[in-house]
Amino acid sequence: MIKKQYLKEIAIASTQQRHGNSNTTKDVNKIQSWLNLYAITHPSAGTATGIDGDFGPATETAVENFQIAKNLPQTGVVDNNVFAKLCEPMVNAFTTPVQGNGLRELIVNTALQHLSNAPFELVIKGQSNSGPWVRAYMDNNEGTPWFWCMGFVQTIIDQAASQLGKDFRTLMPLTYSCDTVGTTGINKGLLTRYAQVRTNPGIVKPGDIFLLQKTPNDWVHTGLITGVHGELFETVEGNTNTDGSSNGNGVYKRVRNFQSSKLDVFSIQPLV
Structure with a gap:
């Protein structure tokens, strides 16, 4: 593909968590964005939160609620596995072979x-x-x-x-x-x-x-x-x-x- 920006939207540089030493505003923004996108299609999941790049208690709780919805361990931490679940819709849209x-x-x-x-x-x-x-x-x-x-x-x-x-x-x-x-x-x-x-x-x-x-x-x-x-x-x-x-x-x-x-x-x- 010529248009490959999606690859940057389905990746984070490192694990993101509350008080995390490796947190970056860019990656936290991505996480918060995907939490809110999940909330659009699952409004009762409790994943809607502010998008401000700060991994605070509200973001941590939203992550925990997402983990509950996806039957994942309720850690409040976003590693590559959790983020892959968050951005799964985009992965499916762009990478699933089309017939x-x-x-x-x-x-x-x-x-x-x-x-x-x-x-x-x-x-x-x-x-x-x-x-x-x-x-x-x-x-x-x-x-x-x-x-x-x-x-x-x-x-x-x-x-x-x-x-x-x-x-x-x-x-x-x-x-x-x-x-x-x-x-x-x-x-x-x-x-x-x-x-x-x-x-x-x-x-x-x-x-x-x-x-x-x-x-x-x-x-x-x-x-x-x-x-x-x-x-x-x-x-x-x-x-x-x-x-x-x-x-x-x-x-x-x-x-x-x-x-x-x-x-x-x-x-x-x-x-x-």
């Missing part, structure tokens, strides 16, 4: 694999669009200005293409910008405008990218098309929510009506 017949199916199945591991953002020090998943998709960038929908799309395509020995950058530049990909699509003749999509939806295939158009040269959100049914796209999208926001909190499977929304489509066919 698929060709690139398009691999893209769809990779997106679904990430979705099944519940990627969510966190708010850290008042900044949304933060946390391990955002950094993994955005090559270590995070914070409120860093909308991560394109980072998610390109990560999924990169992961799928790398299984076939392909470099996604032959299709588009590495970017976090919907506008850059939209402009690339125009210049390469790969972008189908929403009016044509509405007239001839058969040209859209699973694995293609939708770009939500604000104006003809301004796109505000993106995602991967996983299916086309009637006047609907099934999608997997990052940085959205149940309302379809372009600045939401996680990865969601959605249904979008392309007859009522301005959804331009970028074809991945040259990479196939």
